[in-house]
Amino acid sequence: MLAIRETGAEIVSLAPGEDNFGSGDDLGSWVTTLVKQNANAEKSKTVKTQTFRGVSQICENRAHHGPLPKFWETEGERYRKQAYCADPGKVADIYERVAKRESLSSIGRIYDMYPKGIKHLIRFSPNHTGVEECSYTDDIHGKLEWTHTVTPVVDSPLWWRANKVLDANLTDARGNKGGRPVAKPANWISGILDCPSCGGKLYVNDSLTPAGNPRTPKLRCSGTGKRRLSCGEFKGIDAQPVIDRISRIFTSATKTKILAFQRVTGNAHELEELKAGLRKIQARLSATEDDDALDALVAERKQVKARIDGFEIVPDTFDYAPTGQTVAERWNDGDDAEKRRFARAIKNAWGMILAERGGEWVITFMADKSAETRGAGDIVDLGDGLCFPRPAE
Ligand SMILES: [Zn+2]
Known part of the structure; x- marks a missing residue:
């Protein structure tokens, strides 16, 4: 308390109802505060001792x-x-x-x-x-x-x-990367295609007109990253033909199977499981007092240790196995997030772009099936270990 006082600070009680007595910076208040502090320290010591007695019994x-x-x-x-x-x-x-x-x-x-x-x-x-x-x-x-x-x-x-x-x-x-919540889920095509003029992203604008009438949904440039500014060069196009064109790729793939990435050989995971089992035995060893049970545990530990020592690791290999679902089925059942995942996957695999052909905007793919790009985009990776082979269009 002297040290506090030397800094020039005052000692004031924070307890309510002590405005008039024992809260000032006079000698009487000092004594009161000292006694209270001491009582607190004593009490905390007593509580600790009593708690310790209880815990010792436990x-x-x-x-x-x-x-x-x-x-x-x-x-x-x-x-x-x-x-x-x-x-x-x-x-x-x-x-x-x-x-x-x-x-x-x-x-x-x-x-x-x-x-x-x-x-x-x-x-x-x-x-x-x-x-x-x-x-x-x-x-x-x-x-x-x-x-x-x-x-x-x-x-x-x-x-x-x-x-x-x-x-x-x-x-x-992990699919949800955060961000602000949206009042209305956007169409899956929103944010997928690149702007042909600036490389920013195209979004669907289907809000109501000031008069409250629905607009024809348009794909418009909204620029890049945080600066959501349109480049002003790409004037926007009707969204529906683009949506229909991309949907058709998936809805027509009625025979293309969705494959799942699976482990076909490998046993490293079994070794980890054995090691977890060993930890369990060790934990039990410290908790067992019965001699017979202890002997049994020691024998079991020996056995598990021998299995771990003699374990021959077969390297993991993975392959794709059918999930029983087709691309068309999964697309049709999928919600907006799932459709977006499909669209993004073929954009990445085949280089899907919006391009102008003879005065018309069309969806086209950079990875075609010509000889020099064979192999590229043959497998479309959906993420989470799912993929599908490129369907014949
Ligand atoms: Zn743009």
Whole structure:
């Protein structure tokens, strides 16, 4: 307090209702404040000691202590709480969904959870190890560490697969790159084609006239990047013929199969699963006191270690396998975002451009099927491991 005073600052109480007494900078207020500070420090010490006594008991009982994810609950009396998964079916389902790269927000809608809560649940290692590592630290008593045994919910390979998806940030939600929300979804052709004059992007302008009548949708240049300014050279064309022309490419591809990128050989993932299994055994070793169970675990660890040591890695190879869906089916069922994905894919693969031919604007492709460009654009990559071969037009 002297140090504070030396800087020229005043010591003022922030507590309400102390405007008249004990809040000024006089000696009486000083004493009052000192006593209060001291009492606070004492109280915090007492609370810490009492908490530590409780936690020591929990530690001795090897009971649960700490935060739990959703679907996990505790039962039993104070200092002897047993943690358990209240709904293993739902937890296993969430693991499966994340492992299959379903987006966290769509899983969240099913289970009324936030993405953060789903991540917490997936990362919670007792789900596969059956061992919760508990600890408590304070500055007076130091650190306590103990293990609490629970019933595991999923097997190690599934736990590992789901966590790997989170680590790699691979869930389907990645499709949404953010940006401001739009009041009205734009047509899928918006922002796909380049302006023939300036190289900016063409957007559909189909707003209402000032009189409230619908306009004929037009494709107009809106420039590049943040400076959404039209170049003024490309005067705009009717959007519908362009939309029809591009749609026809997909709707007519009734025999072109959508293929999915799949692993056909390779076992490196099995090695990772074995290693996850080893971590589970190690976690259980620290939590087991029964001699027979310990022997069994040591034997199991030996076995898994031997399998890891003797593991021969077959390199991963990938190939495309049919998904059972055709380009036309997927296009027709697809929403605006999906159609945009198709349009963008053929633009990238075949160099789709808007060009003037004999006074008319047409859609044309730079990668034709002539000899020198054979191979280019033969496979259209839709992203997310999906593709299709170039259909015969
Ligand atoms: Zn332009």
